[in-house]
Amino acid sequence: MKWVEGSREGEARLGELCRRGKCARRFRGFADSASASSCVCFLWVVLSAVVTASRSLVVFDLDGTLVDSLADIGACMNELLEELGLPARAPDQYRRIVGDGARIAVMRATGGAFDDDPVRVDELTAHYLDIYRARGNRFAAPYAGIPEMLESLGRAGHTLAVLTNKPHDIGVRLVAEMFPSVRFSAVEGQREGVRRKPDPGLLLEIIERLGFERGSTVYVGDTDTDMRTGKAAGVWTVGCAWGFRDAAELRGAGADVVVAGVGEVEGVVVGR
Numbered sequence: 001m002k003w004v005e006g007s008r009e010g011e012a013r014l015g016e017l018c019r020r021g022k023c024a025r026r027f028r029g030f031a032d033s034a035s036a037s038s039c040v041c042f043l044w045v046v047l048s049a050v051v052t053a054s055r056s057l058v059v060f061d062l063d064g065t066l067v068d069s070l071a072d073i074g075a076c077m078n079e080l081l082e083e084l085g086l087p088a089r090a091p092d093q094y095r096r097i098v099g100d101g102a103r104i105a106v107m108r109a110t111g112g113a114f115d116d117d118p119v120r121v122d123e124l125t126a127h128y129l130d131i132y133r134a135r136g137n138r139f140a141a142p143y144a145g146i147p148e149m150l151e152s153l154g155r156a157g158h159t160l161a162v163l164t165n166k167p168h169d170i171g172v173r174l175v176a177e178m179f180p181s182v183r184f185s186a187v188e189g190q191r192e193g194v195r196r197k198p199d200p201g202l203l204l205e206i207i208e209r210l211g212f213e214r215g216s217t218v219y220v221g222d223t224d225t226d227m228r229t230g231k232a233a234g235v236w237t238v239g240c241a242w243g244f245r246d247a248a249e250l251r252g253a254g255a256d257v258v259v260a261g262v263g264e265v266e267g268v269v270v271g272r
């Protein structure tokens with residue numbers, strides 16, 4: 001039955017049939033419709049609980065988890081550094097620079113040269129983001145196997161979401177460009193007045209908005225910031241070692257499990 005495989009519409013339809021008594025008329029093997037109705041309605045409640053319990057909300061970080069965007073980030077930041085007369089950084093250096101939002105990335109990339117001038121840091125951050133909006137996503141691509149993994153999780157009835165420290169508009173655009181055929185129930189990025197990761201507030205908001213509990217939520221990310229976010233929210237936290245940081249850092253930050261390959265994610269979600 002399709003609804004048992006994760007169709008919320010199917011569950012709702014069966015519930016409506018039970019409430020109207022139609023399931024009793026369709027059920028065979030009972031002498032009277034009242035007992036049939038009671039039995040089938042009870043069966044619906046039990047099966048709905050089992051199906052709901054087997055479904056998860058899976059929330060993903062974006063950069064370094066779903067998408068390899070390091071080349072774009074590095075190119076845009078190096079353009080800013082060139083304008084400032086500062087030396088460009090090697091692409092691999094940006095693995096340690098990103099992950100905590102654009103402002104902190106600018107401070108790290110400039111070597112702390114402007115840390116004593118918050119207003120100037122704000123100006124440079126805004127300029128970097130202007131560069132990124134104009135030139136970003138030239139080189140970005142999903143990691144191998146990510147689109148297939150997301151589609152498989154969706155077919156299995158799991159709900160998908162994205163939580164990133166990228167500015168909200170940039171994150172939404174990147175997700176739309178990288179995954180046009182994947183249905184995400186929420187995509188959230190950094191916005192003014194909203195605390196960024198590792199604060200768990202926005203993750204908890206996603207969980208509540210989509211009607212899940214912490215116990216049925218999985219958070220997947222590639223940095224210590226992601227691991228601290230998941231643990232602060234009280235959810236099962238998965239570190240992906242194919243991203244910007246290594247497995248040792250993820251374990252040290254409290255990951256419940258660290259996966260080495262994309263193909264392991266679905267097994268962790270189902271078998272946790």
